[in-house]
Amino acid sequence: MRVLIAQIQSVGVDMKLFRLTDIEQKPFSTYAAGAHVDVITPSGHVRQYSLCGDPGDHSQLSILVKRERVSRGGSASMHALSEGDVIEIGQPRNAFSVVSGEGPHLLVSAGVGITPIISMAHQLASGLEPFTWLHFARSSHLKELREVLPLDGFRPNLLVEVDLDRQRIPLALTRHIASMSDVRHVYACGPAEFMNAVRDITTQKFRTTNFHSEKFSGTQQVHERRSFSVRLAASGLTLDVSDKETLLEALEKHGVRLPTGCLEGICGTCIIEVLEGHVIHLDDVLTDDEKCQQQLICPCVSRAIGVLTLKL
Known part of the structure; x- marks a missing residue:
């Protein structure tokens, strides 16, 4: 959805708070605390930013963006925006919610x-x-x-x-x-x-x-990158993933387009169902139980041993 940047406030030299409103001044849908939104930054990169306002306030959404010294341009392009600009964001998603009624x-x-x-x-x-x-x-x-x-x-x-x-x-x-x-x-x-x-x-x-x-970014895990193969269950196509590319890149090279977000294994946008095979999980979004079940893979970072059959 397209939203208007109603206000920008600086926090020190490297952070800015963006207050976003609906272009037609309509109220936003309810979201749960801990939710984040995908933002298509002016650089073209998609970044995830947590909503830091009051979930009970439907008049605006607030995100705090830190300008990273080492980045691919997403945060820098956000800091170049001005009040009155319009940006594209996704619907709020939540992988970090409060368990109500179970305090303290x-x-x-x-x-x-x-x-x-x-x-x-x-x-x-x-x-x-x-x-x-x-x-x-x-x-x-x-x-x-x-x-x-x-x-x-x-x-x-x-x-x-x-x-x-x-x-x-x-x-x-x-x-x-x-x-x-x-x-x-x-x-x-x-x-x-x-x-x-x-x-x-x-x-x-x-x-x-x-x-x-x-987490803000994926855990840097040391592992030996080896080539492996994947079979697409719907078409029967088998393709090789070299040690110099990710599964996501290999799929895109063969015309299989998936929704993507962080490209670091922390947002879960690109998760695929696994029907057979052994996954080497290198993401920070799946739970330990989900990793043990070997039924899901984050193709932007995770890899496999041998042949992996995907529900694609």
């Missing part, structure tokens, strides 16, 4: 990872569900964040730690949760190393806790 909840975020977490805080607060929110930020960003996002409205649930290095963050997290008697669900968003620390510390403290996370 612990929200943990770092940096731009605040984006899906703030929508969760809105939902939990409106539902009067017990939650604590711990956010780690740079002091240079905190003032601007408070100006564009309603952080003060979440007192006393919100605890903020500023300018901590990587070694001090686990200590601060351990200190904060020491007095918590029980947490049913933990939701974390931030850099991979940060979320690994949150998962390890909280699961050790709260034995029955369910851990939920969302």
Whole structure:
């Protein structure tokens, strides 16, 4: 759908908050906290951005875009946009939702990872569900964040730690949760190393806790890239995937077009059903159970051993 950029607010030197409205001023459909949208950036690349507004506000959608120093142009082209420009976005999708009615909840975020977490805080607060929110930020960003996002409205649930290095963050997290008697669900968003620390510390403290996370980019996994073959069940066509290309690229080369998003194995847009064969899962979107079942594959990153039969 095409949306209007109603307002752009800078947060420090490398982040911008975009407030989007319907071109015809119609209300947006309801979305659940933690949802994200696909954005067709001016560069032509599709990027996923978490919705960071109040899910109960249907008048606008808000996304926070960090300009990445090393990127393929998506975030840089977003930062070149102006108020009044029109962009294309997809319908909200959610792979990081709140489990309502099963608190207490612990929200943990770092940096731009605040984006899906703030929508969760809105939902939990409106539902009067017990939650604590711990956010780690740079002091240079905190003032601007408070100006564009309603952080003060979440007192006393919100605890903020500023300018901590990587070694001090686990200590601060351990200190904060020491007095918590029980947490049913933990939701974390931030850099991979940060979320690994949150998962390890909280699961050790709260034995029955369910851990939920969302990542910005795919995990860099070291693996030996070998060629393999795929058979398309509908047509009977068999094609080879070389060690220098992805399954997605091989399919497109043979005229099989799939919907795509991140191309990093984190959004799940291109997932295909597997009928037979052994998948080497290199994505960060499928659950451990789904990977063990060997019935799905993310063709943008994952590979296979031998011959893979796909439901295509």
